[in-house]
């Protein structure tokens with residue numbers, strides 16, 4: 466790995482990025498979004514679809530993307546094809562598996578795609594809950610007991626952090642406000658009206674402590690990246706984004722006395738592993754693109770990555786370091802809170818844009834090292850990537 | 859409706875036989891004695907698959923809480939608020955559930971609770987919790 470000899474030519478890079486129309490885009494299936502995203506990523510890279518010899522895909526809550534995506538894209542003679550599913554950590558995981566496959570020589574060029582269209586479905590989980598449907602199985606016992614989806618689950622995690630470390634809702638607000646300020650500079654973002662801490666505090670309570678402005682958007686759409694070797698990328702259209710380090714963590718918390726649930730996430734092991742592989746530490750990171758299903762998720766991840774001490778995330782995010790005027794570039798496109806909700810593709814896509822220097826009005830001047838997180842389940846699954854415009858030194 | 863309508867499946871049959879009797883069945887490791895959650899199939903302490911089902915005492919402490927705000931009813935009136943909690947049973951396992959109370963806003967971490975069962979028509983009995991008389995523990 467990171468070999469500077471001949472094998473170095475097979476070091477993995479991200480060479481293409483494809484984003485479909487996203488948001489309240491109706492009348493298209495997840496499979497159609499997925500195919501569109503792959504086409505766009507290939508075009509962005511300056512590749513023909515026939516150059517792709519590996520395909521990894523992942524589904525959101527709406528499902529609908531399958532192995533037939535190969536045929537829908539007319540891809541022939543693939544040397545790798547698989548669905549990947551680790552919820553919000555999947556995008557990072559796909560890049561990791563693609564990177565290893567490229568390094569090994571198994572494949573040359575892998576498309577990794579996520580697509581979802583939850584908004585096509587009439588009625589939310591809450592509507593299902595109140596419709597008199599009957600539930601079965603352990604998983605739905607939680608639901609029947611009042612845990613109507615991810616909001617209360619994450620709220621229980623956040624509350625634990627607040628009880629233990631004194632973290633406050635106002636501190637969460639600073640994350641939402643800063644990300645909205647970034648989103649205002651991002652033409653891809655769905656929510657671009659500036660907000661204040663007061664707006665956050667006055668927004669509708671969803672699941673205490675979470676208010677509306679603590680919660681991510683829901684979007685229809687698709688996003689894809691192309692992973693290939695540094696050698697292959699050399700004559701392609703876009704500046705290569707080198708994948709310098711990666712890691713995953715799946716804590717498997719015992720839900721019982723003494724658990725770290727809500728206090729420490731998988732970022733605490735995946736982050737150091739990824740940074741160690743890249744030969745860097747938290748102080749070297751220029752830009753952090755952190756999975757943000759909720760404001761709280763950002764806060765705990767920043768602590769676990771070592772950008773501040775455990776328990777000091779609240780003080781850190783409210784110290785004035787965030788936002789376009791601050792010293793700590795975080796979720797520079799607005800994140801899932803304000804730009805678009807493509808699971809782990811949201812932080813990953815913005816990281817690629819920043820590493821390429823294509824952020825326009827929101828471009829961060831120093832972009833040598835970009836950290837990307839993915840988080841899935843209820844802090845159950847974590848992936849980390851370290852990206853750079855430069856090959857490993 | 860405070861709880862949903864659950865139907866048993868093979869994995870939950872014994873558990874719901876328990877709730878029907880007014881018992882909250884948790885797992886107890888036959889090898890090391892560690893208590894784990896009702897749905898556990900492998901002992902988190904020792905890895906054993908030999909887990910018995912034993913009635914929990916039914917008392918515990920709120921380990922975390924949230925107030926889930928529902929949508930206001932169409933006829934006006936206040937939006938429903940549900941106190942959803944993690945209960946740490948006195949034996950150690952955590953249970954996701956809700957506290958049935960007239961004052962959900964007052965629920966806090968550390969409060970003592972005791973199990974009760976909601977018995978919705980057409981469904982299995984679901985464990986819920988009520989604040990213990992001495993809810994605010996030292």
Ligand SMILES: [Zn+2]
Nearest residue numbers: 887890901904
């Ligand atoms: Zn055991």
